[in-house]
Amino acid sequence: MITFATISFLGLPLLAILLLNVVSKKTGGAISISVGYVVAIIQMIAAVVCMALLWMHGKDFIEFSLFWDMNATLGAAKLSVDLFSLVVLFCIGMVSLASLLTAKKTIGEKTLNYTNLLMVIMLGMNGIAVVTDLFSLYVFLEITGIASFVLIALLNDKRGLEGAFKYLVMSAIASALILGSFALIFTQTGSLVYGDVAKALADWRNAQYAPLLIVGFVMFIAGFSIKAGIAPFHGWLPDAYQSAPASVSVLLGGIVTKMAGVYALIRVLNSVFVAMPMINNTLLILGLISIVFGAVAACGQKDFKRILAYSSISQIGYIILGVASGSLLGFVGAMLHFFNHATFKTTLFVNSAAVEMQTGTTDIDQLGGLQARMPVTAVSSILAFLSMAGIPPLAGFWSKLLIIIAVWQSVSAVGGGIALAASIFTAAYFLILQRKVFFGPLEDHLTEVTEAKGTISLAAVLLSIVTVAFGVLFPVILNFLHLQGIL
């Protein structure tokens, strides 16, 4: 069982790519979305099964390998899943499913290309989640990145190509920085495996070329900040999100940037750069800048997807802040916020896809009063936004609260206070968007609009249920984490 579950994370997407490409193009196109559903759902189940197994055996992590002997001394990359990676693997499955549900209605003829690329991107993200050495991490980062450039430009229109190009350039710079930093670390520590590097870095100040390591740290932070879209490294992010096809925005906004940037950053931070206040403090400041900047900038946007993009910058700031606090509480908060952000941001991108599909635009000035015509979209967007703004009892409130308490406890009250007070800007752009798109009088040219039926509404409803249930049942979750000895 455990072998099956763990292998499915990397094996299933590969298998799906093979399957979709050995059959004829026509059949491939016809079955692709359904195959995608199966892969995504199995991944979610596998993640839950692995979590259950972890707790049943009382272990912190499960190590496994794919096609090679785990005990080989040279050239064998061990894979490993722990609670955090299982949570993100679940998120990957969930967001991919939502993206597929959206794609079914919006992608048109490109279903085969889309599903193939989705499988590649899932493979890349799953890889990021399970690897245990820096080099494999880099490889999977690149797989994810390349698949996303193509996905953004999938429809071959000018806007998509422009967004993809911008992302490509920034991402290349980020890759160079990341690879450079790994190289520097390798020259100084002689290893790329998380555990070994961490040991070697324990007294890095005494290393022969300590300044080189500092350069490596700086390149590391800069590289991953670009990937994660943390202010002031965020320039590419709004354009990429806005120009991508609807279902790809769901994927990018929901999970890709978070995996390639945030998760990878957190993983390296926690397993390699253990207890390095220098890096934590830098990230703390970057996180705070992101939170405030993203939220303020979102208030000035005129496009549904751009508002969401800037709000991502802001919310990612919270995740970074939680990790940068350096305490376990902050880490748990960050993990929960990662999950919550995947849920509510995916909901919102699905909503924007519904609005775009039904009205043909995402310009908020041309919309108005859609609640009367699209009740499911309107209500799910309200729930998602309230969760994002940290309004209880929705899920976002609890994770934000944990993060803020952690920052307050271990760093400073001021940081926590700023992070909390910045929620008012989240509430502000929530109100602006709601007023212009859903609340308010129905515009005359929109009276014929109908709700986006079928899979899109289904995705929005399912994700809203997750947001509400996670929020309302949070005391149970908290208790559970406590019983497991995590909190």
Added chain:
Amino acid sequence: MEGQGIIFVCIFVPLIGAFLLPIVGRVMPRLRNILALLFVITAFVTAVIALPQALSGTPILWQMKLPLGFTMGFFADGLAVFMAMTSSLVASIIVFYSFGYIEHYPNQNEYYMMVVLFIGSMMGLVYSTNLLLIYLFWEISAICCWRLIGFYRGKDIVLRADKAFLMTVGGALLMLIGFISVYMQTGTFNLLEMQGNTITTAAMVLILFGILSKSATLPLHTWLPDAGVAPSPVTSLLHAAVLVKIGVYVFARLFLVNFQLDPVWDTVVPVIAGVSALVSAGAAMVETDIKRIIAYSTISQLGFIFLGLSCGTMVGAAGGLLYILMHSLAKGGLFLCAGIVEHSTHTKDINKMGGLAKRLPITAVAFALCAFSVMGIPPFGGFFAKYMVIYGAATSASPWLAVMFIIGAVMTIIYLLRVFIKVFFGELTHPDIKEGSWEMVSSVAILGVLSLLGGIFINLPSYVTTFIIESLLNL
């Protein structure tokens, strides 16, 4: 402990029932209305049932232990039950009134859901033993208030709904920072565990921001008059039954019962309240929009409640609590009367009205009864409450405060008489109007009569409030 079920019914029937209403409403609007009323009445009845035990000294308590000091729980002491009773009583009448008022408008499903959810959140809030739960219900009420103020959906109206949301949520966020700072100091969010602690000035100020923004007290009051664009039952709900009382209740709960405060606040808070009372009374004297006048009057009267609760004497506090009840009844009635007037004349400008008493006799009488209570004319309920508040202030450490409020009380009489005379006496301006529907008229009649009865049988409410305050302060 016995009777925990009672609290759960009181909180969760409206809270969960609210979500059933839109579903029922799709099939049978009539049943939805009745269910909405039933849910709110359930809350009232259960609160009444819980009263004897709450006063007996062993209040009902239910708690769930959680890690990190997040312990959740509900607790029905005298103060909580009193607030629950007051709110749900007035809210029941308002829901009943809505049957007539709202029936011609779209979005009724959302309306009833939000109203009942609003009341459910109030019930949850008053029974909470935990700062996080208080914050939780506080924000739910803000969401309801946002949807309800924007009920008519006009561009300008939605903008004002947004303003109300932003101001109250902004205040609440500052309050949450204050709560977290209390948590850092005590290691728990549980009110019962942190009883008697002295909190820092910074935390006090932050929490006060939240309370003043919710209870629309100077300088954070500006959203309340603007919220007058909402349907009248909603403004009534905001001003009388639920929203502004949330702030007052949290003030009483935290600063009267739970925390030790620096004595300087015994002067600072009454002064804020006094300035708020005077400034808004002044505003009420020059406004010409009937709903804005009554809204400013709410801000002004809230000053009295804050004065009573914060002046530091037992009589004052009991008076403040009594005034919460009397003000809810009377102010609820005033807004509902204004609703009938607006509904009939299609204007809110008092200069364009006159002589309406001839056409709206019951409304006029009900308006008069409620207005007398707010003015503080004996033997109406408002008089006794105001008297106790001012007496409490006069015997407190800084008796000069009472002067401010006597001036405020006089101003109240002036602006309410002005409205009453302009609207109901003089030359008849709208000859062809008639009374509102029977639901609306009987609602205002009930509130008017209750305001009078509250004064005539003052023994009972004043006994209860005094008893509650005594048992709270002797803890």
